[in-house]
Structures are given as C-alpha cells and as structure tokens.
Amino acid sequence: MEAWLKKTAGPGAERDTVAKPTIEDTDVLVEVKAASICGTDVHIFEWDDWAAGRIKPPLIIGHEMSGEIIKVGSRVKHLQKGDMVSAETHIVDQTCLQCLTGREHVCRNMTILGVDRAGVFAEYVAIPAHNAWKNDPDLDPRVAAIQEPLGNAVHTLLPRGNVEDIAGRNVAVIGMGPIGLMAVAAAKELGAAKVFATAGGRNKTRMQLAEKMGADHVFSAREEGRDAIVSAIRNATDGNGVDVAVEMSGHPDGLVTCFESLTAGGRVGLLGVFPKPFEVDINRLMIFKAATIYGISGRLMYRTWYQVRGLLSRPQFQKKISQVITHTLPIKDIEKGFDLILTKKAAKVALTPDW
Amino acid sequence: MEAWLKKTAGPGAERDTVAKPTIEDTDVLVEVKAASICGTDVHIFEWDDWAAGRIKPPLIIGHEMSGEIIKVGSRVKHLQKGDMVSAETHIVDQTCLQCLTGREHVCRNMTILGVDRAGVFAEYVAIPAHNAWKNDPDLDPRVAAIQEPLGNAVHTLLPRGNVEDIAGRNVAVIGMGPIGLMAVAAAKELGAAKVFATAGGRNKTRMQLAEKMGADHVFSAREEGRDAIVSAIRNATDGNGVDVAVEMSGHPDGLVTCFESLTAGGRVGLLGVFPKPFEVDINRLMIFKAATIYGISGRLMYRTWYQVRGLLSRPQFQKKISQVITHTLPIKDIEKGFDLILTKKAAKVALTPDW
Amino acid sequence: MEAWLKKTAGPGAERDTVAKPTIEDTDVLVEVKAASICGTDVHIFEWDDWAAGRIKPPLIIGHEMSGEIIKVGSRVKHLQKGDMVSAETHIVDQTCLQCLTGREHVCRNMTILGVDRAGVFAEYVAIPAHNAWKNDPDLDPRVAAIQEPLGNAVHTLLPRGNVEDIAGRNVAVIGMGPIGLMAVAAAKELGAAKVFATAGGRNKTRMQLAEKMGADHVFSAREEGRDAIVSAIRNATDGNGVDVAVEMSGHPDGLVTCFESLTAGGRVGLLGVFPKPFEVDINRLMIFKAATIYGISGRLMYRTWYQVRGLLSRPQFQKKISQVITHTLPIKDIEKGFDLILTKKAAKVALTPDW
Amino acid sequence: MEAWLKKTAGPGAERDTVAKPTIEDTDVLVEVKAASICGTDVHIFEWDDWAAGRIKPPLIIGHEMSGEIIKVGSRVKHLQKGDMVSAETHIVDQTCLQCLTGREHVCRNMTILGVDRAGVFAEYVAIPAHNAWKNDPDLDPRVAAIQEPLGNAVHTLLPRGNVEDIAGRNVAVIGMGPIGLMAVAAAKELGAAKVFATAGGRNKTRMQLAEKMGADHVFSAREEGRDAIVSAIRNATDGNGVDVAVEMSGHPDGLVTCFESLTAGGRVGLLGVFPKPFEVDINRLMIFKAATIYGISGRLMYRTWYQVRGLLSRPQFQKKISQVITHTLPIKDIEKGFDLILTKKAAKVALTPDW
Numbered sequence A, B, C, D: 001m002e003a004w005l006k007k008t009a010g011p012g013a014e015r016d017t018v019a020k021p022t023i024e025d026t027d028v029l030v031e032v033k034a035a036s037i038c039g040t041d042v043h044i045f046e047w048d049d050w051a052a053g054r055i056k057p058p059l060i061i062g063h064e065m066s067g068e069i070i071k072v073g074s075r076v077k078h079l080q081k082g083d084m085v086s087a088e089t090h091i092v093d094q095t096c097l098q099c100l101t102g103r104e105h106v107c108r109n110m111t112i113l114g115v116d117r118a119g120v121f122a123e124y125v126a127i128p129a130h131n132a133w134k135n136d137p138d139l140d141p142r143v144a145a146i147q148e149p150l151g152n153a154v155h156t157l158l159p160r161g162n163v164e165d166i167a168g169r170n171v172a173v174i175g176m177g178p179i180g181l182m183a184v185a186a187a188k189e190l191g192a193a194k195v196f197a198t199a200g201g202r203n204k205t206r207m208q209l210a211e212k213m214g215a216d217h218v219f220s221a222r223e224e225g226r227d228a229i230v231s232a233i234r235n236a237t238d239g240n241g242v243d244v245a246v247e248m249s250g251h252p253d254g255l256v257t258c259f260e261s262l263t264a265g266g267r268v269g270l271l272g273v274f275p276k277p278f279e280v281d282i283n284r285l286m287i288f289k290a291a292t293i294y295g296i297s298g299r300l301m302y303r304t305w306y307q308v309r310g311l312l313s314r315p316q317f318q319k320k321i322s323q324v325i326t327h328t329l330p331i332k333d334i335e336k337g338f339d340l341i342l343t344k345k346a347a348k349v350a351l352t353p354d355w
Helices: A039-046 A049-054 A141-145 A147-157 A178-189 A205-212 A226-235 A252-261 A282-287 A303-312 A315-322 A331-342 B039-046 B049-054 B141-145 B147-157 B178-189 B205-212 B226-235 B252-260 B282-287 B303-312 B315-322 B331-342 C039-046 C049-054 C141-145 C147-157 C178-189 C205-213 C226-235 C252-260 C282-287 C303-312 C315-322 C331-342 D039-046 D049-054 D141-145 D147-157 D178-189 D205-212 D226-235 D252-260 D282-287 D303-312 D315-322 D331-342
Strands: A002-006 A014-017 A027-036 A064-072 A084-087 A124-128 A132-134 A171-174 A195-199 A217-220 A242-247 A262-270 A278-280 A292-295 A325-330 A348-352 B002-006 B014-017 B027-036 B064-072 B084-087 B124-128 B132-134 B171-174 B195-199 B217-220 B242-247 B262-270 B278-280 B292-295 B325-330 B348-352 C002-006 C014-017 C027-036 C064-072 C084-087 C124-128 C132-134 C171-174 C195-199 C217-220 C242-247 C262-270 C278-280 C292-295 C325-330 C348-352 D002-006 D014-017 D027-036 D064-072 D084-087 D124-128 D132-134 D171-174 D195-199 D217-220 D242-247 D262-270 D278-280 D292-295 D325-330 D348-352
Touching: A027 A084, A027 A141, A039 A049, A039 A331, A064 A124, A064 A141, A064 A147, A084 A141, A084 A147, A141 A147, A141 A315, A141 A325, A141 A348, A147 A178, A147 A242, A147 A303, A171 A178, A171 A252, A178 A195, A178 A205, A178 A242, A178 A315, A195 A205, A195 A252, A205 A217, A217 A226, A226 A252, A242 A252, A252 A262, A252 A282, A262 D282, A282 D262, A282 D292, A292 D282, A303 A315, A325 A331, A331 A348, B027 B084, B027 B141, B039 B049, B039 B331, B064 B124, B064 B141, B064 B147, B084 B141, B084 B147, B141 B147, B141 B315, B141 B325, B141 B348, B147 B178, B147 B242, B147 B303, B171 B178, B171 B252, B178 B195, B178 B205, B178 B242, B178 B315, B195 B205, B195 B226, B205 B217, B217 B226, B226 B252, B242 B252, B252 B262, B252 B282, B262 C282, B282 C262, B282 C292, B292 C282, B303 B315, B325 B331, B331 B348, C027 C084, C027 C141, C039 C049, C039 C331, C064 C124, C064 C141, C064 C147, C084 C141, C084 C147, C141 C147, C141 C315, C141 C325, C141 C348, C147 C178, C147 C242, C147 C303, C171 C178, C171 C252, C178 C195, C178 C205, C178 C242, C178 C315, C195 C205, C205 C217, C217 C226, C226 C252, C242 C252, C252 C262, C252 C282, C303 C315, C325 C331, C331 C348, D027 D084, D027 D141, D039 D049, D039 D331, D064 D124, D064 D141, D064 D147, D084 D141, D084 D147, D141 D147, D141 D315, D141 D325, D141 D348, D147 D178, D147 D242, D147 D303, D171 D178, D171 D252, D178 D195, D178 D205, D178 D242, D178 D315, D195 D205, D205 D217, D217 D226, D226 D252, D242 D252, D252 D262, D252 D282, D303 D315, D325 D331, D331 D348
Parallel strands: A171 A195, A171 A242, A195 A217, A242 A262, A262 A292, A325 A348, B171 B195, B171 B242, B195 B217, B242 B262, B262 B292, B325 B348, C171 C195, C171 C242, C195 C217, C242 C262, C262 C292, C325 C348, D171 D195, D171 D242, D195 D217, D242 D262, D262 D292, D325 D348
Antiparallel strands: A002 A014, A027 A064, A027 A124, A027 A348, A064 A084, A084 A132, A278 D278, A292 D292, B002 B014, B027 B064, B027 B124, B027 B348, B064 B084, B084 B132, B278 C278, B292 C292, C002 C014, C027 C064, C027 C124, C027 C348, C064 C084, C084 C132, D002 D014, D027 D064, D027 D124, D027 D348, D064 D084, D084 D132
C-alpha cells in the first residue's frame, strides 16, 4: 500500500510503497477515508528535539483518521466489516492503575499511533478494536477524523467528564489554533455566557474564525497586549474575571493571561505545550487565587468521545466544527499541507485518500 | 397600596387596599414591575390540603416577581435605588448548618414569600437585600420574574452547581408544565444531544411549546402510554436509555418513566411534587440501576442564579424562554390568570402592574 | 474436582465431583483458598422467587473467593502462576456504554460468578484475568475473600469513587448484616465524626459487633422503634440529622429511618434489597429534603478495589474487618454455614478448602 | 486592655495598653482564652516585604484565637454570652460573586484579622458574628485556637469540601511545618493508605513529630535529596506514585517533589507560599501528567470547619493535633515564642492570656 513515512532521522517525510498491515485477532483493519494534520505531526515533520528523542524511523506518520473497517479480528464482537470508525490514538494496556481507575488516557504503558507505532497517513491501518470508535455512517469523514482533537477541546472544558460544567459561565480561550477554535465553539454549545478568545494575531484569519465559532470578544495578543486584554475581560465580567480559562497557545504569556483573567476560585485547563520551562509566579497565579488547574493530556476514554458524539449530533455544531477545516487536500500533496500550517495560512488541514 | 390577599381560610383571593410595607435596615423596598403565577399559587388559590395546613390568612400572595428598588435599608451597600431586581423567594437564616455549607436553599429556618410572609401580588414588596437579585436593566420584567422557576429548571438539570453536566448527553424531561418546558430549553442550551419530552397530552399546546423549546421528540403520555414512550426513547438511544431524566409532572407514572428511560448509572432529578405517597419498586428503579437521584427543592443561592443570568445573556435562549409566557394580563385580572392555568390553556401567566 | 452445586430447581445444594474447569487464553485458573457465604447464596440455597427466575441448574454456586493462580491464559501478561487473587464477581463486556464510561459495574451484558456461570464453592474456578484482583500474599485468605462485600460497603459510602467524602461527617448505617457492619468500620476509618448503627435486634450479637466496629451509638430497631431512633440521632447531631445515611437492612422501615435521620441536602446510599415494592412518600423523603440518593450495585471496577486495598493495608482496620467473620468452617460443612446465617447466629461465614 | 501591636513600620512588636474594642450590632466581643502564632505573624514580626506592603501600623497583631463571648450585638441571634468560640479570620462581604457561590474564602473584598484590622494578641477582640465559630465548651482552648490552620490542612486535603476523598489512597505531604504536620495526621484520620512526609531536615524534631502524626515514611529533604525521596515513594507504591500530594514547604524543590511523586491523573494541593517566582516545567509537571492542581487559600466557610469539628470529636485525633503545640507560653512572653519559631525549635506555639 501507499504511505507517508519518516524513513530516517531528520526533517521531512517520504512517500513509499509498504506492506499492507496484518491484524491481531483483537484488532480491526481500517481503510483510511480521511486523515488530518495535527501539530504533533508538524513537530515530527520538522524533526524538533522532542521528535528526535521519541520517533524511531522508519515509521508511518499521522494519527487523526476516519475510515471503514475492512477486516475484523476473530475475537472482536462489537464491530463489523463496513463500520465507519475513527481512531482513539492512545493505545493502552487496560491493566495498570490508571486504566483500572477511569484514567486510561494516561495509561502507564501507552503507545500512540504515528508516534510509537505505524500511523494513519497510509491507505490502511491496523488498530486495536478497543481504539476504534464507531461513527454515524453519515458523518463527513473529515469531521470524523478531527473528533480526536475536538475531544481534546471538550475534555479541556470538561476535565473530569461529569464533575464540571460550563453552563452560563464566562469562559476565556487563549490561543486560536484548531483546538482553541473548537474550544470556542464547544464552550458556546455548552451554554457558556460570554466567550473571550485571544489569537496570536499574525494574521486576521484566526480571529475571523474565532468569530465564526461564536466568540463574543476576540483579541489579538500581539496587537493589544496582555494587560489590555485582561483589563477588557475583567470589565466585561463586572470586574470578576472569567469562571473558566483554557490555555491553548503554548506561550508563557498565554498562561499568565489565563490566570489574570480568572475569577478567584475559578478553574484553568492547560492543554498548550510550552517550548521550555519558564518562570512562574505560583503564589499569585495559582495559590492566592484558589484556582483549580487541570493538566490536560488526551481525552477521557470514552466519556469524552460520547460527549463529542452527542455534540456532533447537533447540526449547527457539526457545521461550525467543519469550518475549522480550512483546507482539504489529496494526501499525495501532504507536504503542501504542512507548509500551509507552518506559514499560518491554514487552521486544520484535512487529507483525502487520493494517492 | 393595592394587593391580592388570601383574607380568610378557603378558596379564592380578594383584592384590597393595605398599608405599604416598611423595611428593616437590611431590606429593600421594591415596586413590582411584573409578577407571574406559580403552581404553588394555584394550590393556595384553590385552598388544597397543603395550603390549608400552611397558610395563615390574611396574607398577600404571590412570589415570582421583578421590580425596581425604590428604597434601600441603611445597612445595604451593594444595591441602590433604581436597581432592577428579581426575588429569590426563600428567606434564610444564614446561620444554620445548611446555610453555612452551601445549602441555603434548604435552610433549617426558611420562610417563603407569599407563603409564610407577605408576597408580591401587590404594588410594593419588602424583601431582605440578600434576596434581591440584580438584573440587567434591559431585561424584560416578565422574563426577569420567571427567573425563579427557570432557576428550578436549571438546578434540576445541574443539581450540584458544578458537579454535573449535560454536555452531549441524552436527556428526558417528563412533564411539560412551565418548568418542564424551560428544562427542555435549558437542556438544549447546555449542549444536550437528544432531548425527549413527555406532556400529559390533554391538549396539543404543551406539545407544540415543547417543540419550540427544542425537544427532539415529544410524546403524549396520555395517548402513547408509558411502555411505548420508554421503548421509543430506548430505540432512539442505541438501547442505552437517556443519561439524565428529570421528573416534572408530579405523576407516579412520570417517576417510573424517568427510571425506565434511564441508562444504568444515569441520574434523575425529582422536582414534581406527587399528590400522595405511592408504591415504588426501589430495587428495580433505583438500586439495580445504580441510579443517582437528586431531590430538588428551590435553587442554589446563588450559583444557579449566576447560571441563569449567563444563559439569559444568550439572545436565542432569552427569546425561547419568553415563549413559555403564553399569556400576559393586568394584575387586576389575576383571577382570569388562575382560570387559564386551571383549564390548562396557559403555560406561564405573567402579570403587569395595572391595578 | 469437588464442588457444591445447585443440581435441580429447588431448595438446597448438592456436593458432587465435576470436571476441573478449562480456561480461555484471557482467563486464569485459580485454586480456591477461602470462600465465604453471601446473602445472595442464601437466596439461591433457599430457592426464593428471584433464584427460581434467574438460576439455570446445574450450576456451581458461590462467588466470594480468594485463591492462588495455578494456570495463566496465554494472552495474560500482568498476572502469573502463584499470585494470590480475589474475584471481582461481575464479568463485563468492556465494550458497552457503561464499560466505556467508568461504569463497568453496571455493564449492559453482565454475568455473575455463581449466578450466571460456574461459581467458587469448588476446588478450582476459571475467571477472566480482568476479574482477578491481585492481593498482598500475606493477606489472610478469608479476609481476601470478603473484599468483595467490603467493596460494597466502601462503594456505598463513597459512591462515585472520588466525588464524595465521609470526613468529619455524621453517618447512620441502617442494618447490621455483614455489609452494614463493614460499613460502620469503614465509615470510622474514613474519618466520620459520629456513626449511628441500627440492628434488627433479634439478638445482641450484631449490636455487640457494631460496637466492635466502632459505632458510637447502636440502636435496636425492634426494641426502640423508628421514631425513638430518629429522635436520638437528631438529638445527638444538634438537631441537624446525619450528613450521610446508608440503607443496608432491606426493610421499608430502614428506608424511612435513613431519610428521617438525614439532614436537608444530605446523601443516602441504598444497598439493601427490599422484599417487594412498597408505598414511599417521595415528596417528604427525597424532594423536600433535597436529598442526593445513590442506588448501589456492585463496586467500582476498580476504583473501589484500590480503596479497599489501601484501607486493608491499615492494620487496625484489617483486624476489625476480620471480626465480621464470626465462623470459619470446612467447605464440606457448608450446609451448617447456611444454617448459621438463616438462624441469625453468624455474621459472615468463611469456608476453608477442606473437602 | 493589654495588647501586642505593630506600632510603627519595622521589625518587632510592642506591648501597650489600648482601648477595649466596641462592637457593631452584628458583632460579638470575645475575651481571648488562647491564641497561637502563625507563620504570617512571623512575617509581620520580622517586617518582610509582604508585611511592609500590606500592614498599616498601628495594628494589634495575631489572628489564631479562641475565647469566650462576653457581649453579643443586638442583631445576633444564634450566639450568646458565655459561648466558647474560635475565629474564622477571613472577614467577607457576603455579597460578591465569590460569597454568593460557595467561595467566601476568596471574597473579593476580604479583610483579615491581625492583618487588615485589629487582631487577637490582646485581651479582647471584636469579630463579626459570622466569623465566630462555636466550640464544644470542653475543647482545650489552645486546640480550639489552632482549628484555623488545621482547617487549612483539611481543606488542602479535601479542596472542594465534598468533591474529593483521601480514602485508601497514598498521600505525600511535603513540608513539616505545623500545617504539614496536621495534614499528615488528617490524612491518616481520613483513611489514607500510606502517608509519606518530607521535612526540611535541619533538626530531627519535625521528623519525630511527623512520625507521631502517623506518617508511614518520613524523609529529610536536606539529607536524602529529591531524587532519592521520589524514588523511595515510587518504590513504595508499586511504581505508581502517590494519588495525592500536598505542598506545604514553600520551597521550589518541594513543588517538584510533589509532581514527581504523583501518579498520572493524581491531584496536588498547593498551600506553601514561595519566596519568589521560579522556573517551572509546566509541561512535564502538570500537563503530561494530567494532574489536577488546587491552589489553596484559607478554608471553606464553613464546610471545612464542620469537618474539623467532626474530626476533633474523635479523641485520638484531638490528642494527636494537640502534640503539634510544642510550646505554650504566657502571652506576655510572645517574643520568646517568635524566637522559638524562627530558630526552628517549635512547631506551633500557643499563648495563654497571662499578661
């Protein structure tokens, strides 16, 4: 079959013909119908320090995907040939403390598609049946593919599945990458009062998308500066600040904006990954504010997926989310997709199985 | 001033001229701009057993209200003349176990406006400043008045303030009185996937309103019967049943519908009051289903109010909720309002201060 | 091997020699080192209506067990020969809504050891590796066997795993069967302030055991009557009532005692199974009290087991719990064990593998 | 009356005779029966940067206190002359967002006894009735005085009142100041499995006290170093790390120890205040670990106080906590008390009203 691989340590990706995967009897074999490019794929493509330390070439890359099951392992009873599925990309052991206490998403022995084992930028991929999420057959395969990052957005807003809500609360979303954009849409869909969005501001595309997602106020971090943004948020919330702030920019300044915009006793979700450690005023930001802070990694398996399914069953939400996909390319042109992301021209890039 | 009173034990209400209330230094005096009729008022009007046991005539009746502050007690610092406010109708002691642990709404020494002390079907009413909820001055006074039952609806859906959510979940609302209708609207606004509504079915008005509120499926309890409704709900949820069911009909059959429609491990909110004790299969409905059940009384003071404020700041929600007010009458015609409710012609009746 | 079976529909059990079980490659084969008798076993032994409707003879009975793994299925990686294990008795599909959202204990397709498939009153038993809970090798096999009902007690006290606490709160435990006794011990171990215990009162043994478990006040339901008990509990809690009440008697009167003893806004766990439906005043008990009610079935897989392990690592708690085992018999005398329970002479009866 | 004051900006405190306080009609006047010295008092005594920026001399210092009510404001109904009370030291407005949503402890307009208004190192103190916590009259006044920091310890362990537990979990307490010591005792009292304690290690007193509090493992941060401690904690928890870690040292190294000792998906409470901002690896410590982090300020008003009352009703716990008071001095010798703390000879110093 055709696939995009990291063949050797270093930047870039190569297309090649490789053997079609075989499956274990607890796996399913999926024909990829749509894939999409994640920020992690960009790091692997560019071969940054993290990628150099983690990836063992040769490896088929990519992890966001939807497709059709074409073969089912003999022990798999709840799925069948022809089912349309998306991949939960975290493969877990189901036996460790985390897996046995509702925290499979941080399994002690996790492997990740396209990072630790063969990924989805290929014609076919084999995944454990436990990782195949069955979709409504009518769901657009591209939207089905981005349910995985949409799950990140929803999980960041509702970090414990059912021990938080957004209802009628004011929310700040810091960083308008694809997940930030989806978090704006999700917060509004979940009944948020006002949603404040900040974009890096190098161009206007992300700010316009944030408005389409339903943000009530959109700020440019670059042009307006942190103090003015915090001040505007406080003014728009009776001086209280927001009830919930989520960090999706990966900038130290974004972290501070989150906490400075937050009302005392509010909560923060941290999803954006920072380039390196930096000086933090833990007293002022976290302790004196009596903040609750959730470090976010992955999605709840599968509470978040059920919530995502429920939200996508709402037509206006599905339509909004599809707008985060600003570009759709044949997968043979994947390098153009990486370029669109690196030059900040695209939000989410979807790939069709045209080789 | 003019007021509607229960002057003697027995059915009905009388209009009379009474002294304008005086205020304590921790009170505010409010000029009523809109009031609305609650089911409790109907019980008092009709003088049922509960009313006969609780109400001590003479008493000004009514508790759902919004108005303008015209006088502020000397110790009240956070409110001023001219503020538009609604009444939280539960007057609490602020010193008991419940008040000191986030459960003021079930204070050990609670008194209720229009039940235990002078109510709001009058030109003016005195209330403790702690019970005056400041509104956006642009909010329609009639919608402002029904925030109190709207708070019941929201609290039933989110019983612990922030320890539950509705996001992407399937929800059944049993009973399409005003609070049931508002619960349908609120569930959709909070991101529910499918919302199932059942109305008693004596006429079609409530079913049509349920559709306007956004219900995905509306059932007539009378015409379709419980088994068919439960079956339809299960079929529409992959056989799982709903994640959340709320009982707002006050019928024993409604209680059973809630639990039979519920997925194992789901949760139920009980708001509707039943006419008398009845036989319940606690094993099958509650225990074997591992259900979580919330008895609902009042609203959280003031978590729910903040949530209601946030939700009403969303224009489409405010518009939906205003449709629950099917009739607006001058308060001098209040008896006509009771009649509209008793004959099931009205959902919520609002009253303007036209004496 | 030797085993106790229900060979035909009707009361009693028969000892017989049957084939040693074979295992699937995801199973483990366990040599039983200790078993214990549950109330459910008594129902099966007596052949009540529930048993007649559910059990399909011939069937090896029993489900509470600990033992040593003597054979490991080829796909099982986290367990090995020689490991000492207890059985989680609920066998789940790991693919349904419940299993995928942290509620495996109410799986849609559950089967139960000794009820729906071969049980543990035998020399050997085959169980899925997912159901084998690895014990500290030094743990008394009899205490290891009763971790399953101990888990019921802990789960009733902490129904959502980590969304409740008992710390410094007043607790009522209604019903002093083995699980009620263990609930008293667990509540005290978890930092409860006062623990009130009610026993049926036919003899003094249970009341004395309740005291040994650490109950601060022990009542006899038969001798003192419900009103006096509720009154005593209220007096001992500044008139507030308890914060948490758990129903473990299976008597309608026990249910009422729970709610009447409860403070407004408190919570109730329902574990005891009632003989049949009965009249309940839902308004007064649940709604007006704004109670939170948890129907309890099984234990959280495996949050509760981890908590039980942690608690049993505390020497004084392990010692207390072992006192609930009032009788230890060779399994060949199991009929004597049933008799001790039916005549209320025993609390928990443990069985050693002496055939 | 006699009192200790900060009379001018700068180190130290002066004793003086000042006017006996008068009370508002919502206050009570309390005769101090015991006081105790908090770390905050030491900062004020030494006049560090924080103190210089916050304190406006002249001011009576001190805030941890218990005493007898000798006068009751005319509007106070739930307290009376002769009641023994402790002070909740946070005086709140009861009208802001925080106060109206169960977060009074982070009120927008908070003032603190002995910091922003007259404190308790005096013969008498006037406090709002809302801040007077009624004690069991038999409670040792010195233990009654330290309920306030004990509340900090309990609130750090149970940050949301009833949305967390400690039951059967492994816990690390970093820092063995008085609150750290009390946190060890509280964690064991709440059913923790293993409790790991780290002390700074300058002398052995704190380590011995940690053992008396019930710690299962006590480490010296100075002698053993962070890596060895983390390693030892992981080895003692099957490689998982602890479920809960609380930072009570105020050292950057303590923060890292908390997160490195933590199991993925675990939770951290941050109470210790750090001397200044420092470099933090947010990715590794918080995000990739999917940690839940609670910034802790004060105690829940009054959920935590009720829990503290319940715990102190357990004789063995009250005895343990009293051992944290290593020194009791007449208040006239308060300067000796400060010296004992500054030289690390004392844990908690209690003061008797001997002038």
